[in-house]
Amino acid sequence: MRSWSHWGGNGQPFSTSNGKWKLVAEDTQGLSNDQVYVVDFVILCIGRFSDIPNIPEFPPNKGPQVFGGTAIHSMDYAAMDYKSAAQLVKGKQVTVVGFQKSALDIAMECSNANGAENPCTVLYKTRHWNLPDYLPWGFPLAFLYLNRFSELLVHKPGQGFLHSVLATVLSPVRWAFSKFVESHIKHKHQLAKYGMVPEHSFLQDINACLISTVPAKFYDRVEEGSLVLKKSPSFGFCKEGILIEGEDTPWKTDLVILATGFKGDKKLKDMFVSPTFQDYIVGPPNAAVPLYRECIHPQIPQLAVIGFSESVSNLYTSEMRCRWLAELLAGSFKLPRIKEMEKDVGEWDEYMKRYSAQYYRRSCIGALHIWYNDQLCKDMGWNPKRKKGFFAELFEPYGPTDYVSP
Template identity: 25%
Template structure:
């Protein structure tokens, strides 16, 4: 049996940042990174780069603070969306630059993780490095699970799937099925998410007629915003990272940014709530006008069903090479608001009675929100803060609901749900499917299970949806490293930690009911105070601008978080 000091599962943004941080703080650390892919990158690994894939973020916003994406090397200019192959190149270079790459075991899956009574974790892996599956075990003192929330695709159970007789795949496997762009005479894309838009666009751009089916019994189309919004044409990424504008989002950990009085005025008074509602109304109307949803009967079908205030990670940016809406207006992409009833020979049957001839069915149906790992012993999921099913929820969560609504009365007026909503059909034995659990992720700081808070041996990185992936990955990595090294003071009582966890993990249900807030941390508009909170735990500066006015009105970016590890080293040295 092999032994290690630290094992990191996952070589995406969060796993790479975690490994790099551990190595920088202790170059002699015995560290292993496990990843089932043949290359680094997670969603940006080489085998997942489907045609036309680009980042939602634009150049300068999707990079680690200590590894700039220079234009000469990566040939992406300021204000451009970053192509998928470039991001894969960037992450590969990062892993090599910081001595992580040689420690990664590719094509190696963590099948089970078992708690060892004497301490640490036993990982059983399956690898396919030599061409034949091999099983092995690793015992580690510390474990970081950084598989993210987009590693396990959710595929619905379709009636008649066995008779479809044509490619049927999840958007995760779009790259493997890219030949259908040339071979298909028509395709159906199932879903209204960003990946559904991407797939539909690529087929239509190649001259393949597309049927885009958005469930009548679902949550409707995603919010697709231009890169620049509001009448002032503010770069959207800068909008959500300008401290002044983050105050317009009620946030249960918002006071961590150091401006509690302003937040209480905006969300605790009638006048303040009117100002907040006006702001979100302007934002909504601006996106609707810019996209021209109401100007054509077909584009109107793509108009979001709920206000952007409520959607969280359901916010995306139009980054296609051409005009998606023009393709809809010209009939290259036909939009159907209907349920899929069944499949037959190269045909998709809808609840409207229409039958769509299709040489491929591409499913943008979301993800399993559990890590693709079995944790042992049986029943440990609840203690680890993993999503699970319980018939007796802890009363503390009802108490947390009451506290959240008392603080933020605006959240009482929840948007009316879809009266026709029903979850996608799944295989009955699929316990990892989205509707198979009724408890969301329950982690302290969205990283550590409260039941293991004093054990300091396990942490989860990247189990959240934010628009500042790189900065979040770096700050979480440093927090986890300090926590593992017993250099992060945890002075709160167990009861206080549990109460704060309850507030934070219940908050999403009320704040982002039209996103994924009830399942996992999904807080696009509340990422800045989250970073403030994490940095505050570490004793590092959260106000990182020069001057109070700049702090309020200038947008934050990766450059503002440069040198975090050096700051932490200096703080440790001073404390010795």
């Protein structure tokens, strides 16, 4: 395979070597023997936000094993029924670690259950521009970040000279859009009052798919004391609770819920038995997962991945990839040479590092989804321009309904 110049040897879904994949299906309940299936093509639709929790690393003797209370991951909490979850947190001092979607929702549930008598602590490492709504100062966010004009403000992978010049010249507009949204969030949530103003821009968060919607009345609960916000770069456990960096006294708590995300890349890697394919699929640790069109690995034939990389609407993006993959399987187009695909992957990696900063491994195309869809459309032989009229094409937001038909 390493000598092939094209994916699968011919740039088509099924290789010239007539290779097969062997799938082993394990019955996790032990009721039956493993089943082995031999197939021509595999599509991995395994997601990335499940199964393998991202547990922080702790210093020796400062992990959950020394804690006198209970420590679980948000995955375990989400698997409980409503009654069991309510009983778990009722009357307890709860600490939720994290500041994204699951963390915010769980913290609100705990504050609803216990009030100010047993406040819930939200322990976070980084402040983010979590939204109160999608109408900054009454203006739809989609008109700022989900149309073609907004993408002219960004340096794009594979762009030409004109696009590069435009992105540079229009950089003050890009900065102004970000500050406009930031001012709305700061005003609506009174972030300065609570010491919650992020150190980075809103643009970075939306490019890294780190935008969450804050539950209603979240900061009201902070004001009344049923939620306590604490920032700490790291923490450890002790018998009484947790040890927060920079504080001498342990923070007493009964229950710690780690809303610290998942190891999606490890989940993808563990699907393979071959060490070679394991290394191929996740790529080097200093680069984004190397998938062409966020779907195909140039060096792994007869396999596609759907639903790993993120966007502002994962269902919408996954549907577009499914349509692209269906056209590829139908023989509507061929893939380019492996070197060309790897070059394209490298350009997207540079884009993600430039705009998502340290979060590039999230493989987010959130603020560049039209440019991405244009590439899929061109591959499939569709017209990438989906609007009627110049101004509509430039300023109207793009969404799933724009791609109903070829």
